[in-house]
Amino acid sequence: MAEIFESAGITIAYGVVGFIVMAAGFAALDLVTPRKLVEVVWKERNKGASIVLSGQMLGVGLVISQAIRSSEFQEGLLWGLTSTLVYGLAGVLVMTLVFAVVGIVTPGRMGATVMEDVDNRPHPAAWVQGTMYIGTALMVSAALS
Known part of the structure; x- marks a missing residue:
């Protein structure tokens, strides 16, 4: 029974770290779009903003998800949580940079577009940008394997 509670506690700890990274991702996207x-x-x-x-x-x-898998074999829970946080924030940084670069090379301001x-009906660029986030995440995840 103790093992179940320990695993539940670890799950909650990783969930909190994941939530922190998602909140950072939300804040980063909020910074590169023109309105809140x-x-x-x-x-x-x-709809366009929702898609992105x-x-x-x-x-x-x-x-x-991949950061947690990668941390699974590391030494200790604190190491795993820290590496998950750092890798997650690195992923947010890369995704935000991709958004900014796409905004530079395409007509108009990407956040507004x-x-x-x-x-x-959402602008077609919303679908492209939303998919670019997923593609970038897959690349970052592969780097963590």
Whole structure:
């Protein structure tokens, strides 16, 4: 029975670290978009911003998942949690840089473009950017293997 509670505690600890990294990812995306995501997604129901945010959150989850797997064989819980946090934040940094670079090489300001909903339809760039987050996360995850 003690092993079950110990495993549950470890699961909660990794979940907290994952939540911290997801919150950092949300904050990073909020910085590179022109308006506050809470307003745009939850109050205005902007589909483009929702697509990009969903892609990013899925991407962060993929990176955290692989970071946890990679830390599994490390020495001690603290080491595993720390490495998961650092690798997760590195993934957020890389994904944010990709967003910024794509914004530079494409017409218009990417953050504004992905939030354009015309006739209640998201801009196609939102799908591209959301998918780029997932692709970037897969690459970062592969580096952790």
